[in-house]
Each structure stands twice: as structure tokens, then as C-alpha cells.
Amino acid sequence: MIRKLLVSALWVVVPLGAWEAAVRLAHVPAYILPAPSRIAVTFVEQSSMLARHGATTLVEIALGLTIASCLGFLLALALHAFPSFERAARPFLLASQMVPVFAIAPLLVVWLGYGIWAKVVVTALIGFFPIAVSESDGLRSASQSAIDLLRSMGATRRQILTKLLLPASLPALFSGLKLAATLSVVGATVGEWVGARRGLGFLMLEANARLRVDLVFASILMLTLIGLLLYVALRIIEQRALRWREAGTAERA
Amino acid sequence: MAHLRIENVRKSFHTKRETLDALASVSFDVCAGQWLTCLGPSGCGKTTLLRIIAGLLEPDSGTVALDGGRPRLGRSAYLPQEDTLLPWRTALDNALLPAEIDGRPRAAATAEAVALFRRFGLCGFEAAYPAQLSGGMRQRVELARTFLAHRELLLLDEPLGALDPLTRAGLQAWLLEVWTELRRTILLVTHDVEEALVLSDRVLVLTSRPARVRDDVCLADWPRPRRRADLRLVAERERLLDTLAREAKP
Numbered sequence: 001m002i003r004k005l006l007v008s009a010l011w012v013v014v015p016l017g018a019w020e021a022a023v024r025l026a027h028v029p030a031y032i033l034p035a036p037s038r039i040a041v042t043f044v045e046q047s048s049m050l051a052r053h054g055a056t057t058l059v060e061i062a063l064g065l066t067i068a069s070c071l072g073f074l075l076a077l078a079l080h081a082f083p084s085f086e087r088a089a090r091p092f093l094l095a096s097q098m099v100p101v102f103a104i105a106p107l108l109v110v111w112l113g114y115g116i117w118a119k120v121v122v123t124a125l126i127g128f129f130p131i132a133v134s135e136s137d138g139l140r141s142a143s144q145s146a147i148d149l150l151r152s153m154g155a156t157r158r159q160i161l162t163k164l165l166l167p168a169s170l171p172a173l174f175s176g177l178k179l180a181a182t183l184s185v186v187g188a189t190v191g192e193w194v195g196a197r198r199g200l201g202f203l204m205l206e207a208n209a210r211l212r213v214d215l216v217f218a219s220i221l222m223l224t225l226i227g228l229l230l231y232v233a234l235r236i237i238e239q240r241a242l243r244w245r246e247a248g249t250a251e252r253a
Numbered sequence: 254m255a256h257l258r259i260e261n262v263r264k265s266f267h268t269k270r271e272t273l274d275a276l277a278s279v280s281f282d283v284c285a286g287q288w289l290t291c292l293g294p295s296g297c298g299k300t301t302l303l304r305i306i307a308g309l310l311e312p313d314s315g316t317v318a319l320d321g322g323r324p325r326l327g328r329s330a331y332l333p334q335e336d337t338l339l340p341w342r343t344a345l346d347n348a349l350l351p352a353e354i355d356g357r358p359r360a361a362a363t364a365e366a367v368a369l370f371r372r373f374g375l376c377g378f379e380a381a382y383p384a385q386l387s388g389g390m391r392q393r394v395e396l397a398r399t400f401l402a403h404r405e406l407l408l409l410d411e412p413l414g415a416l417d418p419l420t421r422a423g424l425q426a427w428l429l430e431v432w433t434e435l436r437r438t439i440l441l442v443t444h445d446v447e448e449a450l451v452l453s454d455r456v457l458v459l460t461s462r463p464a465r466v467r468d469d470v471c472l473a474d475w476p477r478p479r480r481r482a483d484l485r486l487v488a489e490r491e492r493l494l495d496t497l498a499r500e501a502k503p
Contacts, residue, residue: 143335143337145333145334145335145337146337146339148304148307148309148331148333149331149333149337150350150354151308151309151326152307152308152309152326152327152329152330152331153327153330153331153350153351153354153355153402154326154327154328154354154355155327155354159353159354163339163350163353163354164339167339167341168339168341170341242341244340244341244342244382244384245340245384247381247382247384247385
């Protein structure tokens with residue numbers, strides 16, 4: 001365990017050390033590439049500002065992800081319930097993914113203004129597809145013999161859905177959610193680049209324009225932490241919801 | 254009184270390229286409380302027969318009457334050959350599934366299941382997930398679930414097929430005890446001749462595909478428990494093995 005921690009620590013310490021050394025030895029100016037130590041100092045000094053902008057971005061991500069989850073889940077259910085609808089809708093669904101969401105972000109700002117809603121919509125649009133697709137696949141993951149078993153017991157379609165198909169789809173749903181969470185950080189940032197008065201994306205643009213590259217890096221660090229936080233939170237919920245999986249692997253280990 | 258009556262049941266499966274005849278005119282009756290075992294060469298359509306009786310498939314022609322007519326889905330307790338325990342449910346919750354589907358009150362069903370778990374040697378494993386159980390235990394949970402379905406007819410598709418010989422012999426003896434106590438009608442499918450002879454009241458031998466009834470052996474007057482080394486049983490086993498070997502030849 002300690003060995004494992006040490007090895008993981010090396011993966012962080014060695015590159016950072018090399019970066020620090022390179023910047024100092026080559027006298028790279030801070031407006032091109034600041035040293036990690038400089039970024040750390042900025043991060044601490046500007047922490048209240050970073051937290052303020054980070055909170056805005058986090059709200060956008062949380063709202064966007066919630067909307068994406070609800071709509072993605074409902075669409076997957078609808079596709080499952082109406083196979084003819086699925087056949088008709090699938091090409092359009094795929095085509096909708098060919099539309100680069102980032103390219104329509106400026107339009108969203110025109111329509112929804114500089115507030116958080118344009119960013120929420122960008123985030124939701126990006127997260128929607130992986131969730132819908134994973135859940136749609138997940139609903140197909142129950143074995144035919146299990147479906148037959150429930151049918152032989154006289155189960156209704158609704159009972160088969162709630163007692164078999166939905167629980168069986170959970171692992172896939174969580175994969176989709178984790179992917180969407182990671183993408184949503186990108187979505188919110190891009191949304192803020194296009195037009196915002198608050199948020200980490202906005203802060204990065206500002207800092208960049210003033211050649212405060214250290215602040216750009218500090219914002220990136222903050223975004224990374226937000227992404228990590230989301231991922232870990234989802235992972236904890238997943239472990240609770242899928243306790244049976246952990247039970248099985250623990251037994252075999 | 255005939256509990257289940259099967260008359261001239263035929264079934265074929267059609268793919269794009271070919272037609273596969275699974276059952277060619279199968280007929281037999283099963284009385285209430287009887288243990289009937291179907292023997293047949295691998296792939297002869299035994300599973301198809303069970304699926305038809307369970308109501309999962311409709312025959313192309315012929316009739317299947319379970320206590321009269323009516324739709325068959327939900328009227329028998331079917332135990333498929335594959336492992337069908339739901340991995341996210343504990344052993345006890347898996348066994349409670351039929352009660353949930355029927356909408357029976359949970360408290361009474363739980364009490365009954367706990368009592369049966371004791372009877373099935375599963376005491377203390379109620380809260381275990383299927384992945385934490387051994388093969389023999391999983392099989393017993395599946396059998397417990399089948400008994401807890403409160404159906405008069407049990408359809409068992411090679412329930413002991415995937416187990417090692419020792420576990421298998423143990424479970425056979427145990428299944429017999431449980432059946433003697435709970436008295437349900439059992440239709441068991443197997444390709445183990447000895448298993449059929451040790452357990453059943455009656456053995457049906459099916460021909461290779463397309464299946465029809467080749468032989469109908471009545472063992473109702475053979476006392477139980479039966480010893481595998483019993484001379485009558487050995488002789489009957491040899492005869493049935495012979496029949497099956499001839500059937501298996503193309």
C-alpha cells in the first residue's frame with residue numbers, strides 16, 4: 001500500500017521537479033511558462049477569486065449534467081419502449097452528434113445571453129449523448145434467459161423493466177455518467193470562453209490577455225480539481241449503488 | 254387426474270437458410286404430484302419442450318393443457334438451464350422474486366423463504382450476493398426460488414448439470430427429500446440416465462431431433478431411496494443407455 005502510494009507520488013513529483021528545474025535553469029520568463037512553485041503561490045494567493053469563479057462554473061456543470069442525465073435517461077427509456085421510434089430516431093441522434101456543439105456555443109450566447117444558461121445548455125448538450133447511449137445499451141444487457149425467467153413467472157412488461165432491465169443497466173449508466181462528467185467540465189469552460197462575465201473559463205481568458213500565465217494555470221488546476229471532485233463523487237455513489245459488484249470481486253480476490 | 258396434457262405438439266424453427274424441426278408430434282400426460290423425467294440425446298429439443306410448457310413458446314400445432322386451457326405464462330415454475338440469479342439481489346431477495354411478481358405480502362413471503370432456506374441448508378447466507386456463493390449453493394438458491402413460486406408444476410431444465418459429481422449426488426438426494434415433503438409435480442429434463450432412474454416416478458425417452466416419445470418407463474412402484482448399485486436399476490440403466498446410443502447415431 002505504502003509502496004503503491006510512493007510510486008503514484010513519483011509520477012507527480014518527478015515531472016513537476018523537471019518542469020521547475022527546466023524553467024529555472026533556462027530562465028524561461030513567467031509570461032511564457034511559469035514554474036510550478038509560482039503557480040502554487042498564485043493559486044493560494046488568488047484562492048478566494050478562484051473559488052468564486054469556480055463556484056459559478058461548478059453550478060453550470062451541475063445543472064448541465066443534471067439536465068443531461070434526466071433527458072438522456074428518458075430518451076433511452078423511450079427508445080427501449082418504442083422500437084419503431086428507435087429505428088426512426090437513431091440516424092437523427094447520430095447526426096446530431098456530428099454537429100459540433102462548440103460551434104453553436106456563440107449562437108447560444110446570442111439566444112440566452114451572458115448568464116449561466118448558455119453554458120448550462122452547452123454542458124447538457126455534450127453530456128446528453130454518452131448518457132443516452134450507455135443507458136440504451138445498458139437496457140439491452142440483461143440476458144435472454146433472465147427475461148424468460150421473469151416472463152415465465154407471469155411478470156408484466158413493467159415488472160420486467162423495473163426488476164430486471166433497469167438494475168441490469170446501472171453499470172452502463174454509471175460509465176456514461178462518468179464520461180459525461182468529464183466532458184461537462186470542457187463544455188462549461190468552452191461556454192464561458194464564448195461569452196461570460198464570471199467563471200473559470202472567463203478568468204482564464206482575462207488572465208491570458210494580461211499575460212498572467214500563472215493565473216491561467218491556477219484556473220486550469222481549479223478546473224481539474226472540479227473534474228476530479230465530480231468523478232470521485234460519482235464513483236462513491238456508484239460503489240454504493242453497485243455494492244453487489246464489490247462484494248463479488250472482494251470474494252474472488 | 255391429468256395435470257398436464259400434451260398432445261401432438263410440433264415445433265420447428267425457421268432461419269433464413271434452413272428449417273430446424275425440434276419436436277415432431279410429442280404426446281404425454283403428467284399426473285399431479287408425479288415426478289416425470291425427460292431423457293434424450295443432446296440437442297433433441299428437451300429445452301424447447303419445457304419452454305413451450307412454460308408458455309415462452311407456442312407450438313406450431315398440437316395442444317398443451319395445463320389444468321385445462323388458459324394462457325400458460327405464470328402458471329408453472331420454470332428453472333432455466335443457465336444461471337439466472339440476479340447478481341444485484343441477495344440470495345434471499347432472489348428467492349423472493351416470484352412473490353414480488355405475484356404481489357404477495359412481503360412479510361409472509363420472507364418468513365416462508367427464511368424457513369425454506371433453513372430446509373435448503375442456506376441458513377446464514379440470506380444476505381450473500383450470488384457472486385459470493387459456491388456453484389452448489391447458487392443452484393440451491395435457484396431451486397428455493399422455484400419452490401417459492403407456489404406453482405403446482407415445476408419445470409427443471411438440467412438443474413444439476415453444471416455441478417461436480419459429489420455435489421450432484423448430494424443435491425439429488427436432497428431434492429428427492431424436499432419433493433417428498435412438499436409434493437409438487439416435477440418435470441425434469443436431464444441427459445443423466447442414472448439421475449433419471451434414481452429420482453423419478455416415470456422416465457420418458459425422447460428420440461433425437463425431431464423429438465418424439467421413444468420409450469415410457471414407469472418406476473412408480475420402485476421403492477425410494479434407490480441405490481445406484483441396485484441390480485434392477487443397473488439393468489434398466491444399461492437398457493436406456495443402449496436406446497440412447499442408438500438414438501444418438503445419425
